[in-house]
Amino acid sequence: MTLPGQLNPAPRILMGPGPSDVHPRVLTAMATPLLGHLDPQFLQIMNETQEMLRQTFQTANQLTFPVSGTGSAGMETCVVNLIEPGDKMLVCVNGVFGQRMTDVAQRAGAQVTTLEQPWGEVFDPQRIREALQQHRPKVLGIVHAETSTGAWQPMDELGKICREFDTLLLLDTVTSLAGVPVKLDAWGVDAVYSGTQKCLSCPPGLSPVSFSPRGVEVLTKRKTKVQSWYLDMNMVQRYWGEERFYHHTAPITMVYALREALRLVHEEGLEARFARHMRNHTALKAGLAALGITYATVEGHQLPQLNAVRIPAGVDDLAVRKRLLSEFGIEIGGGLGDFKGKAWRIGLMGHASRPSNVLLVLAALEQCLQAQGAKVTAGAGVAAANRIYAVG
Numbered sequence: 001m002t003l004p005g006q007l008n009p010a011p012r013i014l015m016g017p018g019p020s021d022v023h024p025r026v027l028t029a030m031a032t033p034l035l036g037h038l039d040p041q042f043l044q045i046m047n048e049t050q051e052m053l054r055q056t057f058q059t060a061n062q063l064t065f066p067v068s069g070t071g072s073a074g075m076e077t078c079v080v081n082l083i084e085p086g087d088k089m090l091v092c093v094n095g096v097f098g099q100r101m102t103d104v105a106q107r108a109g110a111q112v113t114t115l116e117q118p119w120g121e122v123f124d125p126q127r128i129r130e131a132l133q134q135h136r137p138k139v140l141g142i143v144h145a146e147t148s149t150g151a152w153q154p155m156d157e158l159g160k161i162c163r164e165f166d167t168l169l170l171l172d173t174v175t176s177l178a179g180v181p182v183k184l185d186a187w188g189v190d191a192v193y194s195g196t197q198k199c200l201s202c203p204p205g206l207s208p209v210s211f212s213p214r215g216v217e218v219l220t221k222r223k224t225k226v227q228s229w230y231l232d233m234n235m236v237q238r239y240w241g242e243e244r245f246y247h248h249t250a251p252i253t254m255v256y257a258l259r260e261a262l263r264l265v266h267e268e269g270l271e272a273r274f275a276r277h278m279r280n281h282t283a284l285k286a287g288l289a290a291l292g293i294t295y296a297t298v299e300g301h302q303l304p305q306l307n308a309v310r311i312p313a314g315v316d317d318l319a320v321r322k323r324l325l326s327e328f329g330i331e332i333g334g335g336l337g338d339f340k341g342k343a344w345r346i347g348l349m350g351h352a353s354r355p356s357n358v359l360l361v362l363a364a365l366e367q368c369l370q371a372q373g374a375k376v377t378a379g380a381g382v383a384a385a386n387r388i389y390a391v392g
């Protein structure tokens with residue numbers, strides 16, 4: 001065979017649903033020489049990472065660490081550790097990730113009931129309350145930031161409602177963590193998972209998880225073994241906890257990456273970071289409106305880091321995305337499931353949430369829409385975004 005050339009892909013600006021652009025400091029951290037996974041220096045790095053993760057999740061939960069695997073591994077971790085075969089679980093489904101959680105729960109042997117809401121909408125807490133009253137599940141699963149639709153689920157009341165029925169609250173924060181507030185303790189969340197490749201601006205590969213004392217109690221009182229050896233929190237926490245008991249080799253380089261990403265989060269400050277995401281979203285939204293593009297998510301529940309917008313009538317979805325990629329190196333996401341061919345998903349996640357990206361994607365989209373014969377006022381998108389930035 002002829003040896004493939006040295007790896008040298010054309011540069012991209014990742015503005016889709018993830019993975020998102022990795023911060024240069026994270027890439028640099030990943031070039032750090034390896035330590036052994038039981039080296040005292042690495043144990044210190046693990047502790048620092050866990051402490052910064054707790055601050056990011058706004059929790060005091062002892063059991064807080066990154067699972068080896070992507071966001072879906074975190075989803076599976078939460079489900080298989082809380083569920084024993086035959087247990088009831090209620091899953092809220094308003095997009096792809098609620099559907100995925102349903103599938104994972106069924107495979108884990110749960111008796112699953114779903115509560116459905118149209119794509120692009122969020123759940124009313126009172127509807128959830130009624131469903132809990134009717135079904136009395138052990139676990140309620142819900143997605144905080146539904147990446148397939150851009151919907152941002154309000155969380156203030158759910159923990160209290162779950163406690164009324166002695167139900168555990170399981171939350172997907174893969175796209176929300178470090179982009180919008182995630183307050184595990186204030187919200188009464190019992191099990192949570194996230195991912196490194198969205199608003200944390202790391203490569204994919206780790207899934208931060210956290211279990212409340214209530215969640216841990218369920219874990220320790222199980223009658224059956226956790227179905228997955230690899231994701232059994234009773235075992236993995238003996239490595240991340242004080243014992244440092246070998247379970248599987250930690251992905252050292254990814255832990256370096258996450259540690260640096262979390263340092264960046266706390267250097268900036270959570271509130272400043274959320275405000276930055278909101279400001280860039282507001283500018284993008286104003287610019288898109290000026291180009292005649294509207295949101296596919298209901299007003300008032302639109303995620304700043306994931307902008308799901310309707311593809312204008314008569315515009316070819318694939319042609320636009322191809323042109324964005326080839327002419328500008330910009331990757332945006334297409335629609336999934338119900339939104340396939342109908343929506344674009346423009347991510348402004350973590351390091352990618354910057355005015356330069358907002359202005360570039362608006363200028364590039366204008367050109368793509370013009371090439372498709374759509375009527376757009378020259379420069380209107382960029383001008384509208386700049387009016388938002390000018391306000392400060």
Ligand SMILES: *Cc1c(COP(=O)(O)O)cnc(C)c1O
Pocket residue numbers: 018070071072073075097143145146147148172173174175195204
């Ligand atoms: C991306 C995502 C996942 C899955 O994460 P992977 O890293 O792709 O395994 C789960 N839930 C939500 C809301 C996501 O956005």
